[in-house]
Amino acid sequence: MSKDLGLSIVAGVASALVYLSVLTGGGGLGAVLAYVMPLPLVMIGLSWGFGRTLLGSGLGLAVIVAAAPSAAPVFAAAALLPAVILVRLAVQYRPVPQGGVVWYPPGSLLAWLAAAAVVLMVLGTSLIMGSGTGFEEQARRYVTQLLDQMGPLTPVEVRDGAVALWSALFPAMLGSAWLIMAVLNGMLAQWTVAKAGHALRSSPDYGALELPLWMLAALVGAAIIGLTAGGNVGYLARNAAVVLMWPQMFVGLAVVHQTLRRRSNAGMMLAFFYVAFFVLFGWAQVAVAGLGLVRHWTRLRRLQVVGRQEEK
Known part of the structure; x- marks a missing residue:
């Protein structure tokens, strides 16, 4: 048996065993490990190619089907889908006339991951909520029950505020x-295989992260529908807009890194930034996403100016 084939088997089985440990009550460690379920499959693909990720994914799914068939769809969505999207796009490249290759840009990969997150969100919500009363009302009942179980002594005003916020954004x-998990697994896998000297592609410059132009149109469209439509359509569109803000926030973080790393005390300033970012997470997230939107819009305007100049 070849080395890459054996590692593919190990990767698939490892992802499946992590998921089974969560199902059987792995506790806090199981919850942490659940977030890196796709990691072995992504690492094997970034080292040996997309075919090995598919092989490992198939073996992992077979293990789950044999052990807990009803859990297979969740495993496929949480572990296999992000690994397949990440590797399939990350190992794509095109040759250039001057020699060498250009790898698939990380901004476009991030955009497709965000699109997949929105599709999964819509499908999952529709399947879980079913028909009958509105999705938001069902989410409110679920969140209320959850908070009652977690903190029965929570003050009423705090509980009501949490229910309103969580049900609106559930x-x-x-x-x-899902999106954050996919991004973190992709970055961690690439860093690991690059350090080990087995990476198929060069590590991207995350500071130069740029999203495809259609991402801005998707975000604006979801926001408009969310603000104008009612019922389940408006509810899902508002939530889709929130998910589509994450790529803009990642671009904003790239701008911050690109700006601060030029300074002599870059490490200290980045540490201070992230402390403030997590302390003021809600508002900081909006501000950094706004920075990403500014960069996206500026790039769009620059491309429009270049296009007009070429037409003359």
Whole structure:
């Protein structure tokens, strides 16, 4: 058996065993490990190619089907889908006339991950909520029950505020968690295989992260529908807009890194920035996403000016 084939088997089984440990009550460690379920599959793909990720994914799914068939769809969505999207796009390249290759840009990969997160969010919400009363009302009942179990002695005003916020953004919280998991696994896998000297592609310059132009149109469209439409359509569109803000925030973080790393005390300033970012997370997230939007809009205007000049 070749080395890459054996590692593919190990990767698939490892992802499946992590998921099974969560299902059987892995506690706090299981919850942490659940967030890196796709990691072995991404690492094997970034080292040996997309075919090995598919092989590992198939073996992992077979293990889950044999052990807990009803859990297979969740495993496929949480572990296999992000790994397949990440590796399939990350190992794409095109040759250039001057020699060498240009790898698939990380901004475009991030955009497709965000699109997948929105699709999963819409499908998952529709399947879980089903028909009957509105999605938001069902989410409110679920969140209320959850908070009653977690903190029965919580003051009424705090509980009501949490219910209002969490129920309004419940699908977005799930979609955002999936997107963040996929991004972190991709970055960690690339860093690991590059350090080991097995990376198929060169590590991207995250400071130069740029999103495809259609991402701005998708965000604006979701926001408009969310503000104008009612019922389940408006509810899902508002949550989709929240998920689509995450790529803009990642671009904003790239701008911050690109700006601060030129300074002599870059490490200290970045540490201070992230402390403030997590302390003021809600407002800081909006501000950094706004910075990403400014960069996106500036790039769009620059491309429009270049296009007009070429037409003359």
